[in-house]
Amino acid sequence: MNFNVRSRGDHTSNVLTQQVKTYLEEFGLTYDEEEPEIVISIGGDGTLLEAFHQYSHRSDETSFVGVHTGHLGFYADWQPEEIEKLVIHIAKTPFKIVEYPLIEVVIRHTNEMETERYLALNECTVKSMEGSLVMDIEIKGDHFETFRGDGLCLSTPSGSTAYNKALNGAILHPSLASIQMAEMASINNRVYRTIGSPIVLPEHHTCLLKPKNDVDFQVTVDHLTLVQKKVKSIQVRVANEKIRFARFRPFPFWKRVKESFIAE
Numbered sequence: 001m002n003f004n005v006r007s008r009g010d011h012t013s014n015v016l017t018q019q020v021k022t023y024l025e026e027f028g029l030t031y032d033e034e035e036p037e038i039v040i041s042i043g044g045d046g047t048l049l050e051a052f053h054q055y056s057h058r059s060d061e062t063s064f065v066g067v068h069t070g071h072l073g074f075y076a077d078w079q080p081e082e083i084e085k086l087v088i089h090i091a092k093t094p095f096k097i098v099e100y101p102l103i104e105v106v107i108r109h110t111n112e113m114e115t116e117r118y119l120a121l122n123e124c125t126v127k128s129m130e131g132s133l134v135m136d137i138e139i140k141g142d143h144f145e146t147f148r149g150d151g152l153c154l155s156t157p158s159g160s161t162a163y164n165k166a167l168n169g170a171i172l173h174p175s176l177a178s179i180q181m182a183e184m185a186s187i188n189n190r191v192y193r194t195i196g197s198p199i200v201l202p203e204h205h206t207c208l209l210k211p212k213n214d215v216d217f218q219v220t221v222d223h224l225t226l227v228q229k230k231v232k233s234i235q236v237r238v239a240n241e242k243i244r245f246a247r248f249r250p251f252p253f254w255k256r257v258k259e260s261f262i263a264e
């Protein structure tokens with residue numbers, strides 16, 4: 001089996017990365033940065049986000065497993081002390097694959113610029129570079145509202161514990177293939193009105209954001225920040241692709257939520 005190991009870049013993560021690489025090679029596995037079947041991410045959830053984006057074009061062929069060198073993560077759920085156990089699992093046991101939904105973000109422009117397509121593991125956010133964000137929101141082809149405010153966050157279920165949570169969005173179980181749209185400081189008064197609460201769209205509903213004015217936008221896709229000019233629309237829906245996690249033992253999602261946000 002081919003593998004790659006990605007480090008956050010700090011000393012502890014680099015040392016562990018080297019250990020994992022050496023152990024797996026001793027077990028006869030092949031280090032391959034181009035076409036790995038498994039990627040071991042060592043650092044935090046941010047490290048796994050970066051690893052996912054490096055291989056998002058190989059979603060059917062690459063699985064991920066995360067080791068946390070800081071606090072417990074949603075994607076990074078193995079501890080450094082368990083490295084040897086994890087390596088033996090990877091080398092010796094056929095692993096179970098658990099798939100989590102992703103969102104697809106398609107950005108179209110009013111000029112001849114090519115349409116851009118991104119996959120997000122956590123979320124896509126949209127903010128205006130000048131003043132309030134003013135956008136018409138269509139859901140499944142019908143006008144839903146005109147949003148005015150700081151911005152919008154469209155998250156995956158596994159991303160619902162990230163930025164979305166800070167916006168008072170609900171935490172969704174990753175078995176619910178869906179998109180959650182949460183507002184950032186919407187303007188609500190006698191003139192302007194938005195729904196106000198986060199909404200959750202099912203797999204077959206597309207959300208289309210259409211700018212009301214010709215300004216530049218800051219669009220984030222997970223840890224990536226893009227400046228978008230001449231935007232005609234930003235289309236968000238549940239992607240056909242999924243991320244694959246290699247699971248060697250059960251670690252229920254709600255247990256992870258509890259241990260991350262409430263108590264060990």
Ligand code: NAP
Nearest residue numbers: 044045046047073074122123158159161162163166222223
């Ligand atoms: P960062 O600003 O360095 O770290 C963001 C924090 O979010 C880190 O503590 C990270 O965990 C954690 N995180 C990432 N994915 C998570 C998930 N699915 N559930 C729970 N926590 C999660 O940025 P980054 O490391 O490049 O990560 C980018 C992410 O930051 C974005 O996708 C967005 O969700 C998040 N973010 C959150 C806010 C906010 O909460 N107000 C604002 C901007 C961005 P680790 O420490 O384990 O890496």
